[in-house]
Amino acid sequence: xxxxxxxxxxxxxxxxxxxxxxxxxxxxxxxxxxxxxxxxxxxxxxxxxxxxxxxxxxxxxxxxxxxxxxxxxxxxxxxxxxxxx
Amino acid sequence: xxxxxxxxxxxxxxxxxxxxxxxxxxxxxxxxxxxxxxxxxxxxxxxxxxxxxxxxxxxxxxxxxxxxxxxxxxxxxxxxxxxxxxxxxxxxxxxxxxxxxxxxxxxxxxxxxxxxxxxxxxxxxxxxxxxxxxxxxxxxxxxxxxxxxxxx
Numbered sequence: 001x002x003x004x005x006x007x008x009x010x011x012x013x014x015x016x017x018x019x020x021x022x023x024x025x026x027x028x029x030x031x032x033x034x035x036x037x038x039x040x041x042x043x044x045x046x047x048x049x050x051x052x053x054x055x056x057x058x059x060x061x062x063x064x065x066x067x068x069x070x071x072x073x074x075x076x077x078x079x080x081x082x083x084x085x
Numbered sequence: 086x087x088x089x090x091x092x093x094x095x096x097x098x099x100x101x102x103x104x105x106x107x108x109x110x111x112x113x114x115x116x117x118x119x120x121x122x123x124x125x126x127x128x129x130x131x132x133x134x135x136x137x138x139x140x141x142x143x144x145x146x147x148x149x150x151x152x153x154x155x156x157x158x159x160x161x162x163x164x165x166x167x168x169x170x171x172x173x174x175x176x177x178x179x180x181x182x183x184x185x186x187x188x189x190x191x192x193x194x195x196x197x198x199x200x201x202x203x204x205x206x207x208x209x210x211x212x213x214x215x216x217x218x219x220x221x222x223x224x225x226x227x228x229x230x231x232x233x234x235x236x237x
Contacts, residue, residue: 009136009208010219061141063204077138077206081222084135084166084207085119085178085198 001025001072003034008079011055014048024072031057032066034076055080086154086162088146090137092169095179104161104183111160115190116181117198123173125211125220132212133171141206142166149200153182156196157189164197166207196233203230 001024012018028034035057039046049055057064058077070076097118105111121133150162160183167177180197184190209220 006138008138008206009210058138058141058206061138061144075140077141079138079206080208080219082203082206083209083220083222084137084205085202 003028003070004073004075005034006075006077008077010080011048011078014044016044024070029070030066031059031064031068031070031076034070035066049078053081056082086147086150087164088143088150089163089165090139090142090146090168091165092167094167094176095165097179100163100165100179101181104163104181108160108183110185111183112185113187113190114181114183115187115194116179117194118176119178119198121171121173121175121177128211128213128215130173130211130213133173133175133177134210134212135168135171135177136208136210137166137168138206145205146201149197149204152200153193153196157184157193159184159189159193162193162197164201166201166205168207199226199230199233202226 002021003024004019005022006019007015007017028037035049039049055078059068059070060075097116101114101116105114123130146164150164153159153162163179163181165179171177178201180194182190182193203226210217211220
């Protein structure tokens with residue numbers, strides 16, 4: 001029972017990590033709860049994820065919001081607002 | 086409808102020739118090309134690196150193309166977006182839309198770019214004399230995408 005969590009661009013550099021597996025538990029049922037858990041690590045996690053303006057979340061490659069539910073095997077991605085084109 | 090993510094450059098003439106080949110019903114093709122500039126926000130840019138989220142990029146661009154097919158009568162649409170290391174004057178992105186008439190082609194081309202800019206997971210990192218930094222998203226891009234919700 002785990003999530004695969006991916007970090008891209010500025011977030012990957014600030015957090016020093018491109019990917020990790022996070023074990024699911026009843027307190028990690030939504031995107032909002034996952035973000036709370038990650039902020040709880042303190043330091044760059046707290047700072048980088050402080051404001052919703054600074055990052056976006058996708059679940060299984062689709063844009064998600066705080067209420068999006070999480071389940072075993074989901075791929076969650078955290079990244080800055082996009083700047084392609 | 087074709088979406089391609091690639092490191093290699095593209096040739097506009099060749100891509101347009103492929104798009105219209107054996108389709109005499111096409112009366113209009115609108116194309117947009119985005120280029121690497123040598124300056125951004127007053128700073129000299131010597132190099133650009135484009136990162137993306139491969140599993141999501143293709144999906145996000147295909148969703149945008151599916152949306153334009155719903156909104157306009159189109160014969161075809163093509164999106165090519167480059168990734169990796171690029172230099173000033175290099176081509177970054179091509180959007181080409183084919184239709185019977187120019188109105189649909191112009192509008193669908195602009196719609197794809199507006200949503201690519203706000204929905205497709207690409208990130209630019211610029212190399213400047215002061216060092217490398219990630220390009221910040223612009224509010225004006227979000228406004229450009231938002232205005233389509235009032236139209237049509």
